[in-house]
Amino acid sequence: MDLDALFELVRLKSGRCSIRCRTHNETMHIGTDPCTEAAELHVRPQRIAERAREAAGSGTPFVVWDVGLGPAGNAIATLETLRTVEAPVEIHSFEIDTRVLEFALRHAQALGYLAGWEEPVRALLARGEARPLPHVLWRLHRGDYLGQIPSAPPPAAIFHDPYSPARNPAMWNTDVFRAARERVGEGRCLLTNYTRSTAVRVTLALSGWWVGYGAATGEKEQTTVAASVPELLKRPLDGAWLRRVRASTNAAPQRGGAYARGPIGEADFAALCALPQFAQTCRLMGEVPSSTE
Ligand SMILES: C[S@@+](CC[C@H](N)C(=O)[O-])C[C@H]1O[C@@H](n2cnc3c(N)ncnc32)[C@H](O)[C@@H]1O
Structure with missing residues (x-):
């Protein structure tokens, strides 16, 4: 299909x-533009420059996973930051x-960037x-992310940036987050993403991640x-967030490839607790359910 039938250039408020x-x-x-968002949401909160420098002494490259390369806004923002960082980095x-x-x-x-x-x-x-x-290797893993996870080295930073959970649900489920967490193993890794959805946070937590409030x-x-x-x-995430989980009509973890909204079930809430x-x-x-006491 013609590229212009699939995509169009749009002018943002910025x-x-x-x-x-x-x-x-x-x-x-x-919200802003490709590079501002990439810097605010991923590159700065992940402290890419500092952590890559710290990792340089270990003898292994600092590994970034750029999930959903798209038009490469996040990847390019990372490269701009790494211009002056003399540390070996791999972007997958x-x-x-x-x-x-x-x-x-x-x-x-x-587009500019x-x-x-x-x-x-x-x-x-x-x-x-x-x-x-000279110090950065950039590799492309073509195909479905879940299937490609085993072929990439364990990451220290994951920019999780597919389309939204409603439109791209298979990229926000327990299978995907668990597989990424397992690939990290004993390593120290941060995963950043643009959503504040209670359901996504529950899904991450139940997939083995510690979960927190992210940058504006x-x-x-x-x-x-x-x-x-x-x-x-x-x-x-804290008690205020747990109360939100209880009250939310969209807090059930995402399982499988179909987008499903709903309140969290008792078993999932017990698992969270x-x-x-x-x-x-x-x-x-x-809030400790009797089944877990
Ligand atoms: C919002 S765009 C990414 C924007 C990009 N990160 C940037 O900074 O410019 C989402 C991308 O995720 C890709 N994507 C969606 N589902 C995927 C999957 N299952 N595996 C790999 N990539 C996927 C889409 O094709 C799309 O290019």
Whole structure:
């Protein structure tokens, strides 16, 4: 299908350009613009520059997973940050359909952020690998993310950026988050994403992640950050959030590929309360179900 039938350039409130996917009816980076959102939501909260420098002494590269490469806003923002960081980094981008990146390349001038990075982007598309900076290896994993997870090295940072849970539910379920958590293993990893959905946070927690309040970006006061170890979280979800889980009409964890909304069930709430992150708070709130006592 013609690229223009799939995507269109749109002007955001900020005056900058972004891309709308006609089939998903979603505009990317709608709050600000591709690079501002990438910096506010992923690169800065993940402390990419500092953590890559810290990792340099370990002898292994700092590994970033860029889930949903799309038009590469997050990847390019990461590269811009890494220009002055002399530490080995690998960016592993996952994408099921690279046509949006081809569309972005065609409109590199209007989009702005791709300027100067066209050659590595072309190499990535052509060969699945590029070296955009001497110390950075950029690899593309084509196909469905879940199936590609085993072929990428364990990450220290995950930018989880597919389309929304309502339009892209298979990317927000327990299978996906659990598989990523298992790949991290004993490592220290942060996962950032743009949603503040109670259901997504419940899904992350029940998939083995510690979950916290994420940075504000654009018109969003809050997003979500998850970590493989609690000490990486600045603001872990707390009792106020657990009360919200109880009251919400959309707190059931996402399982499977069909988008399902609903309140959390008793068994899932008990499982949440049994997690180390919430066990004490649940007890203080008198929320420990008899089955787990
Ligand atoms: C919102 S866009 C990503 C924007 C991009 N991260 C950026 O910074 O410019 C979402 C991307 O996720 C991709 N995607 C959706 N489902 C996927 C899947 N199952 N596996 C891999 N990529 C997927 C879409 O094709 C789309 O390009």
